[in-house]
Amino acid sequence: MSVADWAGMAATSFVAGLLQATNGFGFAVLALPFFLLFAPPEAAIKTLIILSLVISASVAPGLRRAIARPLLLRLTLGSLAGLPLGLFAFSAANPLVVRAAAGATVAVFAGVLALNRARGSAAVFAMRPGRDLVAGAVSGAANALVGMAGPPVLIYLMLGGAPMRTVRATLLAFFTLIYAATVAADAVLFGMPKQVWLIAASLLPLTWGGGLIGLRLGNRLEPGAAATLAILVLGASGVYTIAAVASHAVW
Numbered sequence: 001m002s003v004a005d006w007a008g009m010a011a012t013s014f015v016a017g018l019l020q021a022t023n024g025f026g027f028a029v030l031a032l033p034f035f036l037l038f039a040p041p042e043a044a045i046k047t048l049i050i051l052s053l054v055i056s057a058s059v060a061p062g063l064r065r066a067i068a069r070p071l072l073l074r075l076t077l078g079s080l081a082g083l084p085l086g087l088f089a090f091s092a093a094n095p096l097v098v099r100a101a102a103g104a105t106v107a108v109f110a111g112v113l114a115l116n117r118a119r120g121s122a123a124v125f126a127m128r129p130g131r132d133l134v135a136g137a138v139s140g141a142a143n144a145l146v147g148m149a150g151p152p153v154l155i156y157l158m159l160g161g162a163p164m165r166t167v168r169a170t171l172l173a174f175f176t177l178i179y180a181a182t183v184a185a186d187a188v189l190f191g192m193p194k195q196v197w198l199i200a201a202s203l204l205p206l207t208w209g210g211g212l213i214g215l216r217l218g219n220r221l222e223p224g225a226a227a228t229l230a231i232l233v234l235g236a237s238g239v240y241t242i243a244a245v246a247s248h249a250v251w
Contacts, residue, residue: 004181078136086144107238
């Protein structure tokens, strides 16, 4: 990896950490499209999963009282069922397809957040155990394929009308479990190169630095302004990634 590529990933980690601390979500969603510009899909996604695991594991214990444990169990069981499918799809996927899938996921995620914000917090459908399992399975497959476990589950919980504190706490606990399972499965089935661990370790201080600034920024910004900023940043990154893939495919 060149110094320029590492610098690009470092800057991305800083901004993504800032966004995560400001809004409580968004690290993987923002970081992945840009990581894919600076590193091959395998290295980019594995590095992202390691960073996401560390961040989630460090924050989740402080919110353990707000975790909805039955919901967490169902989401985790579903994700473990979907994980092998995502790992298999990733091993056979074209890098351009992976980048396009990541960009599309981010763009759709931003769109759903915007719609949810526009209509308020009213539930679109009732959350049920079977639906929890399906949402978890989609999340597990998405995590293995493009390194983003968050969007499917967060969209499901938001449209299901779950309280935001419960959403945040349960999501962080879920991320810790699914990212840990993904790292373990990757290491056993495909191997986790030493370079990936070294890159992740070198990016972690930048991620924490962005997070510290984001905590202060989040305390000053109104919730509405912070949410609007997140939607704009995520939407722009998703559209940019799709455009870059389309340009590469044409040329």
